Amino acid sequence: MRSPPRAEAFPAHTPAASQVFITVLSHGPLTRSDIGGRAGLSAAAVTKAVRPLMEAGYLVEDEDARPSLGRPANPVRVDGGRALFIGVKITGDEIIAVLTDLCCRIRQARHLPLTARQPGAVLARAAELVHELLTEADGFGVPVHGLGVAVSGDVDRAAGVVRYSPFLEWRDVRLSELMEMTTGLPVTVDNDVRALTVAEQWFGAGVGLSDFALVTVGAGVGCGLVVHGRVVSGAHGVAGEIGHMVIDPAGPPCHCGNRGCVEAIAADRAIVAAVREATGVPVADATEAVALAHRGDRGAREVYTRAGEAIGRAIGTVANLFGPERVIISGEGLAAYDLFAEQIRDAFAASAFGTAARCDLQTRPLPFDEWARGAAATAIQSFIRAQTRH
């Protein structure tokens, strides 16, 4: 394994200690007995884990509650300002970077358009943004403990390699090594939807849920899965690729080589192409396609109907496969949500088997800053778990 260039050791040396910290991070402030209840740990185990985290300033205790009791009953919370992190999301035409605190609250955000997609050019621009945020971080007087980078496609987090990213046309880019060299920070590289899933699990609509999915609709159609409290990466680093679930074998060709994938019907590029074909109007992008449908153009509306059916069937399959309590639907494609919400729900209900249909479908707008925040969440995750002996 690569050793990160500069990392302060986080005082959680056992899985139980990381679990205690993550429980407080997601649910805090909590009393020690609440932490034990939620994490399934004994009072002694909680006390043992909390002590070094408090000594190092990562956890703090609120003083005023019930001071007369002999044993510590005061709520404990994470001191968000104790450490900073940077998250970077790379899309096909923009880089978004955020500086967050340890509670993943965004302190600063920066955007930079991408004019070239070659790894060297993209990395130079990403490094530029990271250095700007490192300068901002100096003003807080707290060190930046890690950098997370989120990229769409097949990403091997453990190796720090982007194996294949269709929107960037990258293959086998050793992203974490390259970013570590230019920034001097420990770097975590992950698939963008998985990174957003980590943020939703710890800080968003997935808090407290053992099984949920995040489905994103936009430039691509992605899906992050949390099963038994763990974000699923799969044995080979690819999991939840609902975008390439075949809905119509005779449908339009997909960039993956198959036909009629969800992405070939419901991703932005597919929708734009289908709207042009159906209406003869040369819409330039998804925004124009949505506008045309909103003006009531029948051909454009039918394209959204088909897209909604494809997404709904894909979500139904996700529900059938692992029975999530909730599916969060997000992504830039939500701008069209009113155009296909009904079809998504109907196709979901028709394809979900039995009680799998009880799954709660929740829409949640998460702009690109939130995706960059997801990248920061993976850096926080790496930092918390770096010292853990499993």
Ligand SMILES: [Zn+2]
């Ligand atoms: Zn495909």
